[in-house]
Amino acid sequence: MGSPLPLITVVLLCVFPLPAQERLPESTQELSAAVDRVAVLTPSDFKTLQSQAKSGDREAQYLLALSYEDGRPVARDFAVSRNWMLKSAEQGYVPAQAGMGETYLRNSSKENGAILDYADAERWLLLAATQGNAEAQEWLGTGYERGWFGVTDYREGLRWLRRSAEQGLPWAQFTLAQMYEGGEGVPVSDSLAANWYRKAADHFTEVGGVWEAVVQLVYRDGRLRQDLVERYMWCAIVDASFNPPSVDDIKWAAKRMTKAQILQAQRMAREWIRRHTRQSQSIAQAKATEN
Numbered sequence: 001m002g003s004p005l006p007l008i009t010v011v012l013l014c015v016f017p018l019p020a021q022e023r024l025p026e027s028t029q030e031l032s033a034a035v036d037r038v039a040v041l042t043p044s045d046f047k048t049l050q051s052q053a054k055s056g057d058r059e060a061q062y063l064l065a066l067s068y069e070d071g072r073p074v075a076r077d078f079a080v081s082r083n084w085m086l087k088s089a090e091q092g093y094v095p096a097q098a099g100m101g102e103t104y105l106r107n108s109s110k111e112n113g114a115i116l117d118y119a120d121a122e123r124w125l126l127l128a129a130t131q132g133n134a135e136a137q138e139w140l141g142t143g144y145e146r147g148w149f150g151v152t153d154y155r156e157g158l159r160w161l162r163r164s165a166e167q168g169l170p171w172a173q174f175t176l177a178q179m180y181e182g183g184e185g186v187p188v189s190d191s192l193a194a195n196w197y198r199k200a201a202d203h204f205t206e207v208g209g210v211w212e213a214v215v216q217l218v219y220r221d222g223r224l225r226q227d228l229v230e231r232y233m234w235c236a237i238v239d240a241s242f243n244p245p246s247v248d249d250i251k252w253a254a255k256r257m258t259k260a261q262i263l264q265a266q267r268m269a270r271e272w273i274r275r276h277t278r279q280s281q282s283i284a285q286a287k288a289t290e291n
Helices: 010-015 026-039 043-054 058-070 078-090 094-107 118-129 134-146 154-167 170-182 190-201 210-218 228-239 248-254 259-290
Strands: none
Touching (some): 026 058, 026 094, 026 134, 058 078, 058 094, 078 094, 094 118, 094 134, 118 134, 134 170, 154 170, 170 190, 228 248, 228 259
16 A cells, blocks of 8 residues: 545535645656656757756756666666766756755665765755755655664654645655654654645555555554544545455445445545546646647
């Protein structure tokens, strides 16, 4: 399973329509657009991009770094990718600064939980995070929470994860929920944990985090055991993604529900799936138009 969805109390759900889908941060959308752009580069496009990068265009340098990292349309070369990413980052291009921080995190070994190049990773991530990059904020918060930068600092971890989560990044929302559930640097709060799990779940499944969040909501500590309408809804949403669908969880809930509750939960699940499918198709069409 994977990431959480927005749930209100059953009473509110009976009165109000389901909330609009959680919106992804601008930095996430921009990163996705950059990756998509690189994926369709032709050899001719690549030569043009290379020329622009050599002329000092920081965005072209960033895209060139992504191209070498992805291995399209040239052979994959992480050293060359890192070189162009650094050139772009040094010119103050925020996505490249976040990319440099992530590069240090990915390529560093760990000692006692801390990465060896943590000073460089922290420096680049801080530069991007303070300028609002949600991915950098999430990496930074997770790094403080897990001790990647030489010391565990729940207060700083919470601060940066909350900034990223409030922008709508699902994995930041998921990690924030875990902190409230486990009392890491904050008082234990099942209600706040459930709130962030729900926000994280209300994203397209390809973003990640949905199944993990639903697992937390539905199966851990019986969190939804008394909220049968909500439990049925999430189970129906998850089961709809399997072929053939799994119905064991739905049957468990249905045995304990009235017919009216089952119909309500089915309606809620259909609305959620329809809303997310429609949004996913709109984004796919917009990307196709851009290309």
